[in-house]
Amino acid sequence: MLTRSTRLRQLGILLLLIPTQLLAAAGKAEAIVIVADSRRFTGWKAWWTNLYNESHLLFALATIVIIPTLGLILGSLTGLLLSRIGIDLRSRELAEH
């Protein structure tokens, strides 16, 4: 019957071996390139689709600006509505488990 300290030691050795396995992992998988069909669109949709096709970097930057900005604006509007209803949005009872 293994003692607890022996089991813990074996687990520790196993955990130390994991990084060596990770380093031995293979190279990256091939990426599939998707191209958006911008011929169907006009106006801002055409501009947006062309941005996606021409530069994924700019597309990514636009995404990480738009999502949090829009999220915070919409969230603030909802918060304003809830506080107008009369809900206390600044405090709650002390934390318990």
Place this chain on the structure above:
Amino acid sequence: MDWLYALMPIAGVEIFWPGLIILGLGVGMIGGFFGMGGGWMVTPGLNILGFPMAFAIGTDIAQMAGPALISTARHTRFGNVDYKLGLIMVGGTVCGFEASAQLIMWLERMGKVDFYVRAAYLVLLTLVAWLVFTDVSRKMRKDREARAAGRTLDKLSTGIEWHKRLHNIRIPPVVHFQRAGIRCSAWLPISVSFLTGLLAGVLGIGGGLIRMPALIYLIGCPTHLAVGTDLFEVAISGLYGAASYSYKGRTELMAAVIMLIGASVGAQIGSVATKYVKGYGIRIFFGVAVVGCAVSIVFKLIAAASPALRAFFDKAATVLILGLVTSLSLYIFTRFLLGVREELAAKRMYRASV
């Protein structure tokens, strides 16, 4: 009825946009209430709406950051976010994610990566569900014993107390997390977050489903603080994921924005609803969500193993997840409405008495 369908510029498909708003609303509510990003709920929902799988995960992660930021801001007002703890854990999580990318590539060389990942996910979810319900039953037993002995149980007592043993391992530096009320070695949150990041990366999920119980049972956070602090991490990992998937060209931003309309409202409702529910109430329903997720994984495994039953069990998994999202959202919304009604009634009584 054509106006109910929007043509997605990148994916090139027409999607029923009210469905995206409803999905976002449900995910926002559940995320704000339980402290999760909700990736495990969104992908089947997007699948049902006809969204191409190539874009489903990236779009889901992109929209996740928005409601997570909103919920974090709301939970901060309630005093539910320990930023020091969250920032330390972000470091561990990012390292875990990077390690998981290597591990996934190693599994891909072995083949059957889907099977190993799903099986690992099922084992993990079973463990989490066991933890939650064991904790609840032990707490209820302690409450009964205290009542029978005529004494009052400490409000901060819990069923499972693994965190107390882990707090006793004082490997320097020892840090005091004031908001969470925890003093422990910094290596505890770092190693827990590394492990959760590794598991989340391997399983292809945001990590809230694992990190929330880890914060409660291994680090010892009160439930509401675990929800808020976890959402802070989800917001950061969501932004990182949004950038990463968008750079790879796997995000349909228009769909993410439409979902965000619903998710922004849902996130506020879910966060505020935590005011009206005790910590153990949140834990019980979190356990229910985990069990539902585990059953859907079993269905997916059966579908993958048996071609004859594939169509049935694939649909069953999707119906189960969407049913779970609907019922959890209805529960949260009901608690929100009841809580608001009581709060407004108490305010009116207070004003009448003054």
